[in-house]
Amino acid sequence: MQTTFSPTQLADPHVAESEKILRKCVHCGFCTATCPTYVTLGNELDSPRGRIYLIKDMLENGRPADKEIVTHIDRCLSCLSCMTTCPSGVNYMHLVDHARAHIEQTYKRPLVDRLIRQVLAFTLPYPRRFRAALSLAKLGRPFAGLLAGMSALKPLTAMLKLAPASVPAASPVSRPGRHVANGERRGRVALLTGCAQSVLEPGINEATVRLLNRLGVEVVVPEGEGCCGALVHHMGKEDAALAAARKNVDAWVRQIEQGGLDAIVITASGCGTTIKDYGFMLRFDPAYAEKAARVSALAKDITEFLATLDLPEPSVKPCLTVAYHSACSMQHGQKITRQPKELLARAGFVVKEPREGHLCCGSAGTYNILQPEISARLRDRKVKNIEATGAALVATGNIGCITQIASTAKLPVVHTVALLDWAYGGPKPKGIAPPHATAQ
Numbered sequence: 001m002q003t004t005f006s007p008t009q010l011a012d013p014h015v016a017e018s019e020k021i022l023r024k025c026v027h028c029g030f031c032t033a034t035c036p037t038y039v040t041l042g043n044e045l046d047s048p049r050g051r052i053y054l055i056k057d058m059l060e061n062g063r064p065a066d067k068e069i070v071t072h073i074d075r076c077l078s079c080l081s082c083m084t085t086c087p088s089g090v091n092y093m094h095l096v097d098h099a100r101a102h103i104e105q106t107y108k109r110p111l112v113d114r115l116i117r118q119v120l121a122f123t124l125p126y127p128r129r130f131r132a133a134l135s136l137a138k139l140g141r142p143f144a145g146l147l148a149g150m151s152a153l154k155p156l157t158a159m160l161k162l163a164p165a166s167v168p169a170a171s172p173v174s175r176p177g178r179h180v181a182n183g184e185r186r187g188r189v190a191l192l193t194g195c196a197q198s199v200l201e202p203g204i205n206e207a208t209v210r211l212l213n214r215l216g217v218e219v220v221v222p223e224g225e226g227c228c229g230a231l232v233h234h235m236g237k238e239d240a241a242l243a244a245a246r247k248n249v250d251a252w253v254r255q256i257e258q259g260g261l262d263a264i265v266i267t268a269s270g271c272g273t274t275i276k277d278y279g280f281m282l283r284f285d286p287a288y289a290e291k292a293a294r295v296s297a298l299a300k301d302i303t304e305f306l307a308t309l310d311l312p313e314p315s316v317k318p319c320l321t322v323a324y325h326s327a328c329s330m331q332h333g334q335k336i337t338r339q340p341k342e343l344l345a346r347a348g349f350v351v352k353e354p355r356e357g358h359l360c361c362g363s364a365g366t367y368n369i370l371q372p373e374i375s376a377r378l379r380d381r382k383v384k385n386i387e388a389t390g391a392a393l394v395a396t397g398n399i400g401c402i403t404q405i406a407s408t409a410k411l412p413v414v415h416t417v418a419l420l421d422w423a424y425g426g427p428k429p430k431g432i433a434p435p436h437a438t439a440q
């Protein structure tokens with residue numbers, strides 16, 4: 001694609017980066033066929049190619065964002081399916097991240113939209129605040145129906161509907177500490193305990209620690225780590241995202257220097273995509289660029305890390321058919337497609353892949369709150385495809401997808417690592433009815 005940025009514009013390194021990305025796009029439109037919003041809405045402006053044109057026009061003309069571009073960029077899930085499809089290697093992720101930051105700096109959203117985004121940015125990344133917000137949401141739930149009629153308050157209704165009826169107690173695994181390997185130590189990793197996941201489903205990190213310890217891997221939960229910053233990053237709140245990234249880089253670099261790390265293990269693929277991008281996000285910060293690149297290189301999804309270990313024979317044989325839902329951040333963001341399925345099959349599960357596996361379930365961070373209608377259409381399509389497999393349960397590697405799919409699916413939705421922990425000697429995950437396993 002030809003561009004006409006001036007030398008002055010290109011002196012801004014963010015613009016220069018976006019220009020490089022834009023020039024790679026050859027307008028072929030292959031990406032439109034696999035874009036969930038284009039598939040759902042059928043509007044070229046809600047396709048990757050359409051959004052690329054809108055972003056180009058906004059940046060080239062040095063214009064503040066307007067209502068039209070905000071509408072179509074807000075509808076983008078950042079699922080990155082377009083990046084998997086694109087034959088020209090267009091880095092849509094970095095382009096849309098730049099566009100979102102530009103929108104945040106130049107566009108004044110309507111008051112209610114601004115307030116809802118502020119509330120999300122203030123609560124979701126902080127487990128204590130998020131826990132308190134979920135308790136409040138329980139009180140507000142009976143009013144969800146009333147609010148549904150007010151279009152400006154649809155995100156609030158979606159928030160109330162998504163809030164679980166009860167919140168599990170906080171897990172000791174979420175606190176900073178060291179979990180010593182059983183037997184001879186074969187490795188040492190840091191675990192990102194995360195923000196929303198540690199509140200909604202603390203059992204995921206508990207299963208991870210148990211499994212890794214049994215496999216001889218010491219797990220540290222470093223003092224000072226917190227939310228990866230993805231939630232605010234996708235809202236264009238760059239300063240907040242970079243502050244979160246720096247805090248984590250500091251916490252993990254301390255661990256690298258003190259005891260060495262074989263990996264930084266992440267159990268939510270949405271966080272993994274962002275942490276693997278820290279090196280890029282902090283590239284202009286001389287104090288952090290090198291450290292952030294080291295951290296990104298060490299970041300591994302739990303299945304990616306487990307696949308590097310020499311696993312024993314499973315201790316139970318779970319006679320179950322599992323529909324594996326590959327989160328967008330797993331398959332498109334991190335290009336991890338093989339390992340979760342292979343690990344599940346090796347552990348004795350029969351793995352089925354639902355149709356249209358490349359399409360997002362509509363969760364996408366805060367998307368199911370901010371764009372509830374498109375999100376619900378994508379969720380229903382996803383659940384229909386999953387249920388058509390005839391599987392007994394769903395396995396996936398991202399808390400957002402678990403919450404989204406479980407909100408309507410009739411079958412249990414379980415994190416992949418919880419199933420692996422079970423097969424290798426841990427407790428059976430909640431919600432799976434007996435009898436399903438035979439001892440080996």
Ligand code: SF4
Nearest residue numbers: 035076077079080082
């Ligand atoms: S990130 Fe997903 S929703 Fe956004 S343009 Fe690409 S394919 Fe479409």
Ligand code: SF4
Nearest residue numbers: 025026028029031086
């Ligand atoms: S597939 Fe790639 S090159 Fe083709 S229109 Fe989409 S982004 Fe551009």
